[in-house]
Amino acid sequence: MNTPVLHAQSLTKTFGTTTALAGVDLIVGRGESVAIMGASGSGKTTLLHVLAGITAPDAGSVHYAPAHGAPVDITTRNERERSKLRRETFGFVFQQGLLIPELTAIENIALALMINGTSRRVALEHAAGWMASLGLAGMEERRIGELSGGQAQRVAIARAQVTGAELVFADEPTGALDSQTSNDVMDALLWSTTGQGRTLLVVTHDSEVAARCSRTVHVRDGHVIGTETVNTGVTA
Ligand SMILES: Nc1ncnc2c1ncn2[C@@H]1O[C@H](COP(=O)(O)OP(=O)(O)OP(=O)(O)O)[C@@H](O)[C@H]1O
Numbered sequence: 667m668n669t670p671v672l673h674a675q676s677l678t679k680t681f682g683t684t685t686a687l688a689g690v691d692l693i694v695g696r697g698e699s700v701a702i703m704g705a706s707g708s709g710k711t712t713l714l715h716v717l718a719g720i721t722a723p724d725a726g727s728v729h730y731a732p733a734h735g736a737p738v739d740i741t742t743r744n745e746r747e748r749s750k751l752r753r754e755t756f757g758f759v760f761q762q763g764l765l766i767p768e769l770t771a772i773e774n775i776a777l778a779l780m781i782n783g784t785s786r787r788v789a790l791e792h793a794a795g796w797m798a799s800l801g802l803a804g805m806e807e808r809r810i811g812e813l814s815g816g817q818a819q820r821v822a823i824a825r826a827q828v829t830g831a832e833l834v835f836a837d838e839p840t841g842a843l844d845s846q847t848s849n850d851v852m853d854a855l856l857w858s859t860t861g862q863g864r865t866l867l868v869v870t871h872d873s874e875v876a877a878r879c880s881r882t883v884h885v886r887d888g889h890v891i892g893t894e895t896v897n898t899g900v901t902a
C-alpha cells in the first residue's frame with residue numbers, strides 16, 4: 667500500500683445503548699479509493715464521520731498525514747481545529763448533495779472557497795474551471811432545482827474538490843441515482859480524486875460502485891470484518 671493518509675486504531679463509539687463502532691482499525695493509503703460496504707445500521711456513516719473529524723469517537727485514534735507537514739491525531743483536536751481541517755483539507759459528498767437551493771450551481775461551488783477567504787472573483791473562476799471539467803459548462807447560472815440528480819451530484823463533487831481537498835469522504839453519493847447516472851457520477855468522483863492523486867472514501871450499498879474503487883472494506887456490527895476485496899482493472 668502507498669503511504670497511509672489515514673490510520674484509524676481501535677475506534678469505538680456508542681449512542682446510548684447502541685454500539686455503532688466496536689473497535690475499528692483501518693489504514694487508507696494516499697491515492698486509494700476505498701469503498702465501505704455493510705448492512706444498514708452496521709456503522710458505516712458513523713465510521714466515515716469519525717474518520718473525517720465530524721464525530722468524536724469514545725476511544726481510539728485517527729492519524730491523518732497531510733501531503734505536507736506532520737501527521738495529526740484528529741481525535742485529540744478541538745472542534746475549531748477539526749472544523750478548519752474539514753473546510754480546508756477534506757471534501758464531502760453526501761446522498762443529498764446538501765447544496766443551497768437559493769444559490770446558482772457556480773455559487774454553490776465557489777462558496778466553499780469563499781468560506782476559506784478566497785475572493786468572490788477568484789472563487790468563481792475556479793468554480794467555472796471545475797464545472798467545465800465535470801461536464802457542467804453552460805449550467806453555471808442554474809439553481810440546484812433546475813439540474814438533474816446526476817448534474818446536482820457533479821456540482822456537489824466540484825464543491826468538495828474546489829478547495830483542493832486531499833481526502834474526499836462520500837456517503838452514498840449515488841444512492842438516489844439510476845445506474846447509468848450513478849456510473850457517470852462515479853466517473854466524475856474518481857477522476858477528480860484518485861485521478862489527481864487524491865484519496866477517496868465512499869460508503870455505498872451498490873456493488874457496482876464498490877467494484878470501481880481500488881479496495882472494498884466490509885463493516886458488520888461496528889467492526890471492519892476481515893474479508894476485504896481488492897479490485898483490479900480500476901478505471902480512475
Ligand atoms: N446520532 C445518533 N444517535 C443515536 N443512534 C445513532 C446515531 N447515529 C447512529 N446511530 C446508531 O448507530 C448505528 C450505526 O449507524 P450508522 O448511521 O453508522 O449506520 P450505517 O451503516 O450508515 O447505516 P445505513 O446504511 O442505514 O446508512 C445504528 O444502530 C444507528 O441507529
Ligand SMILES: [Mg+2]
Nearest residue numbers: 710711712837
Ligand atoms: Mg449511513
